[in-house]
Amino acid sequence: MADKYGRKRENLLHILQGIVEQERYLSDVALTEVARELDLSAAQVYGTATFYTFLDTEPRGKYVIRVCRTISCDMKGKNRIIQAIEDALKVRLGETTQNNKFTLLETNCMGWCHEGPAMLINDQAYTNLTEEKVIEIINDYAKNK
Amino acid sequence: MANNINLKIDGVDVQVEEGRTILDAARAINVHIPTLCYHEDLCVAGNCRVCVVEVTGARALVASCAMPVSEGMEVETNTLKVRSARKNIIELLLSEHNADCTNCYKNKQCELQDLASEYKTSGEQLYMDLVPLKNYTIDDFSPSIIKDDSKCIRCQRCVRTCEELQHVSALGVAYKGDKMKISTFFENSMFDVVCTNCGQCINRCPTGSLIERNYVDEVWDAIYDEKKHVVVQTAPATRVALGEDLGLEPGQVVTGKMVSALKRVGFDSVLDTDFTADLTIMEEGTELLTRLKKALVDKDPTAKLPMATSCSPGWIKFIEHTFPEYLDNLSTCKSPQQMFGALAKTYYAQKRGIDPENIVSVSIMPCVAKKFEADRPEMRSSGYKDVDYVLTTREMARMIRQAGLDFNALPEDSYDSIMGESSGAAVIFGATGGVMEAALRTAYEIVTGREVPFENLNITPVRGMDGVKEVTVKIEGTLPDWSFLEGAELKTVTAHGLTNAKLVMEKVKSGEADYHFIEIMACPGGCIGGGGQPIPTNMEIRKKRTEAIYMEDAGKPIRKSHENPEVVAIYKEFLGEPCGHKSHELLHTHYKARHRY
Numbered sequence: 001m002a003d004k005y006g007r008k009r010e011n012l013l014h015i016l017q018g019i020v021e022q023e024r025y026l027s028d029v030a031l032t033e034v035a036r037e038l039d040l041s042a043a044q045v046y047g048t049a050t051f052y053t054f055l056d057t058e059p060r061g062k063y064v065i066r067v068c069r070t071i072s073c074d075m076k077g078k079n080r081i082i083q084a085i086e087d088a089l090k091v092r093l094g095e096t097t098q099n100n101k102f103t104l105l106e107t108n109c110m111g112w113c114h115e116g117p118a119m120l121i122n123d124q125a126y127t128n129l130t131e132e133k134v135i136e137i138i139n140d141y142a143k144n145k
Numbered sequence: 146m147a148n149n150i151n152l153k154i155d156g157v158d159v160q161v162e163e164g165r166t167i168l169d170a171a172r173a174i175n176v177h178i179p180t181l182c183y184h185e186d187l188c189v190a191g192n193c194r195v196c197v198v199e200v201t202g203a204r205a206l207v208a209s210c211a212m213p214v215s216e217g218m219e220v221e222t223n224t225l226k227v228r229s230a231r232k233n234i235i236e237l238l239l240s241e242h243n244a245d246c247t248n249c250y251k252n253k254q255c256e257l258q259d260l261a262s263e264y265k266t267s268g269e270q271l272y273m274d275l276v277p278l279k280n281y282t283i284d285d286f287s288p289s290i291i292k293d294d295s296k297c298i299r300c301q302r303c304v305r306t307c308e309e310l311q312h313v314s315a316l317g318v319a320y321k322g323d324k325m326k327i328s329t330f331f332e333n334s335m336f337d338v339v340c341t342n343c344g345q346c347i348n349r350c351p352t353g354s355l356i357e358r359n360y361v362d363e364v365w366d367a368i369y370d371e372k373k374h375v376v377v378q379t380a381p382a383t384r385v386a387l388g389e390d391l392g393l394e395p396g397q398v399v400t401g402k403m404v405s406a407l408k409r410v411g412f413d414s415v416l417d418t419d420f421t422a423d424l425t426i427m428e429e430g431t432e433l434l435t436r437l438k439k440a441l442v443d444k445d446p447t448a449k450l451p452m453a454t455s456c457s458p459g460w461i462k463f464i465e466h467t468f469p470e471y472l473d474n475l476s477t478c479k480s481p482q483q484m485f486g487a488l489a490k491t492y493y494a495q496k497r498g499i500d501p502e503n504i505v506s507v508s509i510m511p512c513v514a515k516k517f518e519a520d521r522p523e524m525r526s527s528g529y530k531d532v533d534y535v536l537t538t539r540e541m542a543r544m545i546r547q548a549g550l551d552f553n554a555l556p557e558d559s560y561d562s563i564m565g566e567s568s569g570a571a572v573i574f575g576a577t578g579g580v581m582e583a584a585l586r587t588a589y590e591i592v593t594g595r596e597v598p599f600e601n602l603n604i605t606p607v608r609g610m611d612g613v614k615e616v617t618v619k620i621e622g623t624l625p626d627w628s629f630l631e632g633a634e635l636k637t638v639t640a641h642g643l644t645n646a647k648l649v650m651e652k653v654k655s656g657e658a659d660y661h662f663i664e665i666m667a668c669p670g671g672c673i674g675g676g677g678q679p680i681p682t683n684m685e686i687r688k689k690r691t692e693a694i695y696m697e698d699a700g701k702p703i704r705k706s707h708e709n710p711e712v713v714a715i716y717k718e719f720l721g722e723p724c725g726h727k728s729h730e731l732l733h734t735h736y737k738a739r740h741r742y
């Protein structure tokens with residue numbers, strides 16, 4: 001990774017993003033490697049990783065579902081959406097399914113407020129969600145991907 | 146020369162150099178502006194804003210620690226707007242703060258508490274108490290350091306200390322917004338990460354969030370236990386700093402009063418780490434000369450040069466984490482504290498006819514890392530834990546206060562015997578360059594039979610506050626045994642603060658420098674600036690303590706380690722010869738490579 005992006009401190013964020021794309025999360029091993037390559041301390045790299053919500057430092061499922069929790073989506077019923085996903089996947093917010101396929105998280109405003117409630121599955125955004133629609137999407141992922 | 150700038154503070158004219166801040170200017174005329182995130186030793190962060198002042202013409206209040214002065218500036222430090230802004234900030238900080246002052250280790254020694262009292266915060270503030278909503282953690286796994294997030298005001302002095310002075314960055318800022326916290330790698334315990342236990346962050350933390358793990362109660366218990374014989378050793382740098390925590394000005398030598406106080410506190414025997422500092426010179430000097438001989442004459446590849454000093458446990462842990470490939474370059478000598486511990490329960494016990502089982506060995510150190518060192522599994526060569534409890538200079542001051550003593554009124558007393566005698570060379574161990582100077586005083590004489598060629602034995606080029614001091618000593622007129630060193634130039638380097646240590650090690654690694662002997666102290670200024678010394682510690686105070694150390698050296702009848710009569714005696718009666726079999730068993734150690742996070 002460091003070879004790909006270069007060993008400068010400014011590149012830290014790219015490198016971390018690259019790792020998340022490949023491995024879905026930043027393990028302690030990965031972070032110490034990055035620190036070594038960039039001559040930073042591990043705590044400094046950890047600080048950067050925890051500053052950005054999209055850089056996960058915990059093992060995640062193959063598909064990370066992030067439901068927006070910010071005010072517009074909240075008012076349009078994000079709680080019901082979350083509940084529906086929780087029931088469908090048998091996990092609670094913050095958890096990963098047994099088969100390591102899905103992780104359910106909340107996130108801050110993603111700029112889809114006008115089409116809320118909104119969620120992301122990895123990089124794909126889904127908007128105007130209803131309970132039915134969300135179950136459909138999840139089932140699709142579960143079966144076909 | 147820098148230009149001078151004229152400005153007015155509270156109507157008073159001030160002139161300061163260009164580039165200084167409003168805070169500097171105010172201090173120059175004794176106008177007090179409160180600060181929290183500001184510390185003389187560190188870069189300006191400007192994050193707490195408690196130092197705000199009003200500047201005529203500026204729309205908002207400005208942070209005086211970060212704002213440079215400009216010509217004709219008019220500053221007000223005491224307006225209603227300023228005072229209420231500051232009070233507001235303090236109340237905000239307190240709303241997230243576990244202000245449990247009566248149970249807090251920093252009670253009455255806390256900058257946040259001082260400000261709360263100065264600004265008379267009422268508890269009827271606008272802000273609700275957020276403490277119950279927070280998920281604060283306390284990390285007390287380390288034998289050296291306790292980190293309590295509920296006391297943290299996120300001023301980041303510790304983060305800057307660890308990064309700027311020590312180049313360790315064991316602590317960083319993690320998360321953001323109201324979840325922002327000071328964290329190690331993956332929120333591991335301080336015990337499990339690269340932290341060197343140097344305690345510099347503790348010395349700069351304005352609150353009780355980072356403190357030393359204290360053993361005051363354990364030591365009192367030992368003193369009150371009739372069956373125990375409690376010996377105490379005092380490190381070189383404690384005698385020039387202790388006074389500061391007991392109402393005296395920085396820079397006073399209080400050796401005699403300190404000994405007197407410790408006897409009154411109830412230690413059975415008050416002895417001196419300086420004795421084993423002299424012993425360290427004998428061992429380390431011999432080791433250096435042996436390595437030089439092996440490397441230069443026998444071409445033995447196992448004799449690693451440069452040889453680096455090993456008396457600073459913060460430096461040891463740093464090299465174990467950061468440059469593990471150089472562990473063989475460390476002197477195998479234990480630190481003076483640990484040599485003392487190993488001898489207290491063997492040599493001392495024998496001579497005094499005391500069962501080592503009943504000896505409790507306590508040390509008083511300017512250092513927080515020494516607590517960790519005493520806990521290392523390698524440090525049990527007497528068959529017992531060589532040093533049972535390590536107290537900082539601050540903890541000793543606390544015990545003296547607890548004992549109800551009027552320190553300043555105490556008579557001067559002298560150390561007990563045996564293991565209480567020392568030379569001037571041992572005293573200067575407390576300052577950067579001291580070990581180097583002491584070693585040169587002895588090694589040069591062993592090799593040439595003459596004193597080091599410096600006036601009054603003062604090797605001034607290794608002294609002082611420069612971060613890295615390179616000094617070459619030419620060896621001439623050697624005795625027959627050492628003729629292979631005739632005309633040789635002994636290249637030495639002395640560094641203090643781990644940021645400078647890293648610079649030196651990188652030069653060694655790149656092959657840019659070919660030193661023979663390296664002295665490194667983990668703390669800025671050496672032990673006189675140790676993490677366990679009185680708070681505050683800053684450049685001005687470090688300089689005063691250093692002057693005091695060299696004064697103490699100059700006044701000693703014996704200035705060279707090998708002339709300490711108790712050192713001569715211990716080799717004759719007990720150890721045999723320097724680096725001999727018994728020394729290896731008791732006074733030398735080994736190191737281990739550690740991970741990098």
Ligand code: SF4
Nearest residue numbers: 245246249255352353
């Ligand atoms: S850190 Fe200071 S303000 Fe906080 S509880 Fe301790 S003494 Fe009180």
Ligand code: SF4
Nearest residue numbers: 297298300301303350
């Ligand atoms: S631990 Fe102390 S020095 Fe560090 S940010 Fe918190 S209050 Fe400041």
Ligand code: SF4
Nearest residue numbers: 307340341343344346
């Ligand atoms: S004790 Fe020293 S190394 Fe450890 S966190 Fe504090 S400043 Fe850094």
Ligand code: FES
Nearest residue numbers: 068073109110112
């Ligand atoms: S509030 Fe949900 S996307 Fe903006």
Ligand code: FES
Nearest residue numbers: 182191193194210
């Ligand atoms: S002391 Fe100036 S902003 Fe903190």
